[in-house]
Amino acid sequence: QQQVKQSPQSLIVQKGGISIINCAYENTAFDYFPWYQQFPGKGPALLIAIRPDVSEKKEGRFTISFNKSAKQFSLHIMDSQPGDSATYFCAASKAAGNKLTFGGGTRVLVKP
Amino acid sequence: GAVVSQHPSWVICKSGTSVKIECRSLDFQATTMFWYRQFPKQSLMLMATSNEGSKATYEQGVEKDKFLINHASLTLSTLTVTSAHPEDSSFYICSARVSGQGEHFGSGTRLTVV
Numbered sequence: 001q002q003q004v005k006q007s008p009q010s011l012i013v014q015k016g017g018i019s020i021i022n023c024a025y026e027n028t029a030f031d032y033f034p035w036y037q038q039f040p041g042k043g044p045a046l047l048i049a050i051r052p053d054v055s056e057k058k059e060g061r062f063t064i065s066f067n068k069s070a071k072q073f074s075l076h077i078m079d080s081q082p083g084d085s086a087t088y089f090c091a092a093s094k095a096a097g098n099k100l101t102f103g104g105g106t107r108v109l110v111k112p
Numbered sequence: 113g114a115v116v117s118q119h120p121s122w123v124i125c126k127s128g129t130s131v132k133i134e135c136r137s138l139d140f141q142a143t144t145m146f147w148y149r150q151f152p153k154q155s156l157m158l159m160a161t162s163n164e165g166s167k168a169t170y171e172q173g174v175e176k177d178k179f180l181i182n183h184a185s186l187t188l189s190t191l192t193v194t195s196a197h198p199e200d201s202s203f204y205i206c207s208a209r210v211s212g213q214g215e216h217f218g219s220g221t222r223l224t225v226v
Contacts, residue, residue, distance in 0.1 A: 034214050043118070043205045043217035044156070089155060093214075099146065100215060102155045 003027050004092050006103025014111050019077035021106045023090035026071065030092040034100070035064065035075045038087045047088075048075075080110045114210045115139055118218030125196055125225055133191045133221045135206030141186035142208035146215065147179075150203040162189040196225045 006023045013019045023033075031052055036044035050057045050064045050073065057064045063076040077084055090103040115138040125131050135145055143164045148156040160181050161169040168181035178200075180192040193200055201224050207215040 032214065036217075041203075041220070041222065043116075043207075043220045046214060046216060049214055099158055099161060104155050105153075107153075 003101045004090060004103040006090050006106060008106060009104065010107040010109070012109045012111060013080045015080060015082060017080050017110075019075075019080045019084070019108050019110070021075045021088055021090070021108075022072065023074065023092075023103050024070075024072045025092050025101075027092070027094075027101075028071070029094050030101075032093045032095055032098075033064070033066065033073050034091050035062070036089045036091065038089065038105075044089060077108070080108075082110045082112050084108060085110050114208075114213060114216045116142075116206065116208050116216050116218040118206055118221055120221060121219060122222040123224070125223070127197055127225055128195055130192055130194045131196055131223060133193075133204055133206070133223075135189045135191070135208070135218050137187045137208045140208075140210060142189075142210075143186060144209045145183060145189040146207045146209075147181060147189075147191050148205045148207065150205060150220075152203075156205065159191075193223065196223070198225045201225045 004025050034049035035047045037047050038044040048059045048062050050066050052068045061078045066073045088106045091100040093100045117136045119134045145162040147159045149159050150156050158171050159174045162181045162183040164183045170176045183189040203220050205220040207217040
C-alpha cells in the first residue's frame with residue numbers, strides 16, 4: 001500500500017517558471033512532512049519541511065503548501081533555475097525522527 | 113552542521129564476497145540511523161532501522177542474515193552485504209536522525225556485484 005502518492009512523475013519547466021509537485025497521504029497519524037532534493041548519484045538533501053499546524057512555509061524560492069483536510073501537500077519552486085534540475089521526493093512520518101514514508105519522486109528538468 | 117558521511121561512494125565486488133558500507137555522523141551523535149536501498153529511477157526503500165547498542169529492526173522482506181547492520185557507537189553504523197550476488201547491485205543510502213531536524217542523508221554507495 002502506497003501511503004504517500006506523488007505527482008507528476010516528471011516535469012519540464014522553463015527557466016524562471018514555477019515547478020509544482022503534489023503529494024497526497026493516507027495516514028492521518030502523519031505529522032511531519034519533509035521534501036528532499038536528490039541529484040544523480042547523491043543522497044537526498046533536506047529542502048524544507050512542514051508540520052500540520054501551519055498551512056504554508058516558505059524558504060527562499062521553495063514553498064510548501066499544506067491542506068490538512070484534503071491530506072495533501074505540495075512543493076512550489078519559484079523562479080526555477082537549471083540548477084534545480086533534480087529528483088524531488090516528498091515524505092511523511094509520524095514525528096520528526098520516526099521512519100519516513102517516501103513518495104515515488106518527481107524528476108524536474110528546468111530548461112534554460 | 114548535521115553532516116552524514118558514507119563510505120565508500122562506490123564499490124565493485126565479485127559474486128559471493130561480502131562488502132561493508134560505513135555511515136558516520138560527523139558533528140553529532142546519532143542514536144538512530146536508517147539504511148535505504150534505491151533502484152534506478154525509483155524511490156527510497158527503507159531496509160532497516162539501526163539503533164545504537166541494540167539489534168537493528170528490519171523491514172518486512174529484508175533478509176537480516178544477508179544485510180548485517182551494526183551500530184556499535186553513537187557516530188557509526190555499518191551495513192555488510194554478505195555473499196553478494198548481482199541482484200544485490202543497487203544504490204545504498206544511510207541517514208541519521210537529528211533531534212528537531214529530521215533525517216539527514218549520506219551521499220550513498222553504488223554497489224556493483226559482478
